[in-house]
Amino acid sequence: MFFDPIYLLLMIPGMALMFLAQSKVKGTYRRYSQVQSTMGMTGAQVAQTILMKKGVSGIRIEPIAGELTDHYDPSAKAVRLSEGIYNSTSLAAAAVAAHECGHVLQDVEGYKFMNLRAALVPAVNLGSRLGPLLIMAGLIFNLLNLAWVGIFFFAAVLLFHVVTLPVEFDASGRALRLIDDLGILQGEENKGAKAVLSAAALTYVATAFYAFLNLLYYIMLVNRRQ
């Protein structure tokens, strides 16, 4: 299946966009990790300030190993910031810390796309493994209905990546408004934060596009048999 020229032709734009997005996010992150904010708040302080000003309590802010491993864990009620963000006073640190607080606020408000995304997680875990298997088995044993079930599973994976987009865009939108309104970053500094979060957003678009191309290919494969 991987040596199918149609697969390569279809997936090359997807892989190119993934590569472009990943190198852009790394480059932008590195650049704005070097620029310190005037206020000099660390990522952890940015998160504390935002949650306090928004009247949100009971959320832990803790460091985590790795680079760009930052996330909000709704079940643990914890904002985890990577070492390069937690103690850093850079524009990138402020942007990323504020973005994770954006997810906290979504959680507190019961933002509907976040709930939908969480509900899709089990389907994604199952679909990303079972989908391609069912499609392959369906094609090998000429059971096209089975292959279509596989496609249905894989479509759930695409849906997950599509629903991720409004969740991430909304968190970044909230983050940029908050760091500006609360004076965490000033003037031109806000542009640096925006560049970091826009680059991160592009990786989610690339992932969704890649999943879409994969689904398209599977549909073509099964369709050709009919």
Ligand SMILES: [Zn+2]
């Ligand atoms: Zn996010």
